[in-house]
Amino acid sequence: MNASTDRRRGAAFGAVVCALLAAALLAGCSQPYLTDDRRQNGLVMVFTGIEGRSRLNMDICHGLDAGGVEQYAIELVDWTTRWPVAYVVNVRRQGRNRRKAAEIAEKIVKYQVRYPGRPVLLVGQSGGAAIALWAAEALPPYRQVDGIVLLAAALSPEYPLAEALRKSRRGIVSFHSRRDWVFLGAGTTLVGTMDGRHGSAAGRQGFAVPAEGPAAELYKEKLFQIAWHEQVYTSGYGGHLTSGSRPFVASHVAPFCLAETWNQPLVDRVLSGRAFWFGPGRSGGD
Secondary structure, X not given: OOHHHHHHHHHHHHHHHHHHHHHHHOOOOOOOOOXXXXXXXXXXXXXXXXXOOOHHHXXXXXXXXXXXXXXXXXXXXXXXXXXXXXXXXXXXXXXXXXXXXXXXXXXXXXXXXXXXXXXXXXXXXXXXXXHHHHHHHOOOOOOOEOEEEEEOOOOOOOOOOHHHHHOEOOOEEEEEOOOOHHHHHHHHHXXXXXXXXXXXXXXXXXXXXXXXXXXXXXXXXXXXXXXXXXXXXXXXXXXXXXXXXXXXXXXXXXXXXXXXXXXXXXXXXXXXOOOOOOOOOEOOOX
């Protein structure tokens, strides 16, 4: 890559970061889907990206509700710090981020104790994908969440998913897009991924799957990786800033929150646009 290309990509990265900052500053403070009535039925925790609470990640909550997840509480979880140069801090402070994830795990356990048997699902976008996985990993051995959905995960492709897969009953669904070159290509090469690697992230090229061993079977059974496809994602997903768009979340993420079983037939239905009939008590299979 020549110096001119580096400068262009650096400028593009800086411009989009500024756009994210503006979106964060314009964000509202309400949690319209986090009511006592909805808490009694289930909980979906949506983890922000490194910009913190913004209209971009509020759209994930709106998309879930529009997609039929209106009976569950939907909580937007801002795990970030507001320090100067906070974006870099939020990526690089792994110790602090792991501690925050452990606090979230304690909150999940408290919810499960208060509302036994209710579903708990984690949806993480960009840097929030790492927090979702780390929160699941931090759960006690006897606890699980029901499912984890990753949108444009800012983690290295080699990040090991086995422990998070064990802590998720339904498994992990991960959406990735080759078009996400600004943030998860140039950005993570420059600043690093949430787990401290430099290079393209899993949210751009997918997670590496073990070829053999106990983890390989776990990946095969419970990891569902969905790559961007032009004919499928007419709802708008393709780049980093559209990974949480309302139409995409409503049509491609909400069905996973509603189906009790995740499997390839469910993935096929979601990608074909035939998953809207799924609701609580439904399974993903035919």
